[in-house]
Amino acid sequence: MGHLNISLLPYEYKKQKQSRRKFEICTVAMCIIIGMLIFTYIIVRILSTIPMAELKVLNNEMEIYDTEINSLKKYQDFSNQVGKMITLAENAAGDQPDWLKLFIAISETTPEGLQITEIMTENSEQNHVFSIRGNAVNYETIVLWIKNLKPRDEFADANLQFSHITPMDVVEFEIKLVADGDMILKLIQEVEQ
Amino acid sequence: MNINKSTGAVILVIFLLCTAFLGYLILSGITEIQALNKQIEERKQAILIKQRTLEQLRKIKENAGILEDTYNTINVMIPAVISTENIVAEMQNYANKASVTMLSVNFGQITQSTDLLEMTLNMSFSGSYNSFLNLLYYILHGERLVKVNGIQIENGSDGLTINITAMVYFQAN
Numbered sequence: 001m002g003h004l005n006i007s008l009l010p011y012e013y014k015k016q017k018q019s020r021r022k023f024e025i026c027t028v029a030m031c032i033i034i035g036m037l038i039f040t041y042i043i044v045r046i047l048s049t050i051p052m053a054e055l056k057v058l059n060n061e062m063e064i065y066d067t068e069i070n071s072l073k074k075y076q077d078f079s080n081q082v083g084k085m086i087t088l089a090e091n092a093a094g095d096q097p098d099w100l101k102l103f104i105a106i107s108e109t110t111p112e113g114l115q116i117t118e119i120m121t122e123n124s125e126q127n128h129v130f131s132i133r134g135n136a137v138n139y140e141t142i143v144l145w146i147k148n149l150k151p152r153d154e155f156a157d158a159n160l161q162f163s164h165i166t167p168m169d170v171v172e173f174e175i176k177l178v179a180d181g182d183m184i185l186k187l188i189q190e191v192e193q
Numbered sequence: 194m195n196i197n198k199s200t201g202a203v204i205l206v207i208f209l210l211c212t213a214f215l216g217y218l219i220l221s222g223i224t225e226i227q228a229l230n231k232q233i234e235e236r237k238q239a240i241l242i243k244q245r246t247l248e249q250l251r252k253i254k255e256n257a258g259i260l261e262d263t264y265n266t267i268n269v270m271i272p273a274v275i276s277t278e279n280i281v282a283e284m285q286n287y288a289n290k291a292s293v294t295m296l297s298v299n300f301g302q303i304t305q306s307t308d309l310l311e312m313t314l315n316m317s318f319s320g321s322y323n324s325f326l327n328l329l330y331y332i333l334h335g336e337r338l339v340k341v342n343g344i345q346i347e348n349g350s351d352g353l354t355i356n357i358t359a360m361v362y363f364q365a366n
Contacts, residue, residue: 023201030208037215044222051229058236065243072250075260079253082260085267092271092309092362093340100329103344107322119346185333 097128098185102154106132106177109148113137127156130177135170139163142173149177156180270338271309273364280361283337284316291327293320293355303363310363314339318355322346325355338362 103119110116116134123129136142142163149158156178163173253260272279281298288295301313318328325346332339338361345356 026201027204030204034208034211034215037212037219041215041219041222044219044226048222048226048229051226051233055229055233055236058233058240062236062240062243065240065247069243069247069250072247072254075253075257076250078257078264079260082264082267085271086263088308089267089271089338089362091307092311093338093360096340096342098333099341099344100326100333103326103329107326115348116346117348119344121343121345123342 094184096185097179098183101183102128102130102179105149105152105154106130109145109152111141111144111148113141114145127181128179130179131161131174132177133172133174135166135172136163137170139171142171142175146175149175154180154183266336268364269336271362271364272337273366275303275310275312275363277312280314280337283335284332287328287331287335288318291320291324291331293318293324293328296354305365308365310365312361312363314357314359314361316357316359318357319349319352320355321352325353328355332357332359 106116106119114134114136116132118131118133120131121128122131136145142160146158146160149155158175158177161174161176163171165171277300280300284298285295296317296319297315298317299315301315303310303312305311318325320328329341329344332341340360340362341357342360343358347354347356
């Protein structure tokens with residue numbers, strides 16, 4: 001035969017007890033949450049010290065670099081000044097042809113029986129042209145000279161302007177020689193920067 | 194019962210305030226870490242650039258002697274002082290070394306072009322073709338910057354007559 005449990009406590013008392021219990025549970029839960037939040041905050045603060053320390057090291061490193069860079073700045077300024085002067089010189093006279101190589105090439109290719117009487121240079125923006133006048137024993141000599149000149153690296157083109165036989169039985173001629181654009185005189189040896 | 198209710202309400206409010214405050218602190222802490230990490234990346238990039246700059250500067254310092262020589266060379270090539278007598282003396286010296294006779298030297302007007310002063314020079318010489326080549330070598334590879342604009346060579350009874358039109362430069366102060 002089973003027992004029947006009947007509480008003799010008043011209803012209000014039971015309700016109050018339940019409510020206190022709930023309150024206690026809630027308080028404990030809130031404390032746990034607050035505790036967890038405080039713990040998380042402490043962890044975050046600890047973690048933030050690592051990048052802070054790294055940043056401090058990097059800042060110190062940068063300061064060291066800055067000091068050294070500042071101490072060497074005068075060399076940079078000097079290098080810039082020299083560079084500017086080189087540019088000025090090159091802009092002024094950097095486009096002149098290597099006259100010496102061109103005149104040597106002219107003399108090297110001149111065949112026997114041909115005499116140059118006049119060499120004039122004409123400059124244009126595109127190229128440098130030589131007008132060469134002279135006398136030759138015959139037309140073949142002039143043709144031979146032009147054939148010698150054309151394959152030379154120093155010249156881009158060689159053309160006969162005129163030729164005629166004089167009463168003294170010599171062939172007068174004029175040829176135009178166009179200097180190659182790459183035959184530029186190097187002004188200054190490059191400075192390793 | 195009434196006391197419990199009000200106490201509960203106070204505790205709840207305190208809890209909410211604490212939660213909000215701690216949440217704010219945690220979030221700001223995380224944001225701070227992120228900002229620090231970003232700064233670290235930026236510093237690392239800046240350090241890399243500074244390292245490269247420093248490397249270049251060290252190289253320039255190593256080549257300071259060459260730079261000094263180049264500076265002196267350019268100062269001789271393009272002098273600051275306009276001195277026509279020096280030009281005549283130099284040309285005469287080149288003519289002597291090349292075994293040609295200097296017939297005349299004429300100076301043109303000085304004009305300013307960018308940061309330099311330019312002066313036209315008309316010179317006449319007489320001599321052989323090989324002597325002329327030597328003269329040309331001395332002029333083009335001499336200490337002074339000379340831009341040869343034109344050359345005229347005529348074969349006369351007394352050898353070659355060589356006319357050279359050139360340009361010399363001075364530093365504009």
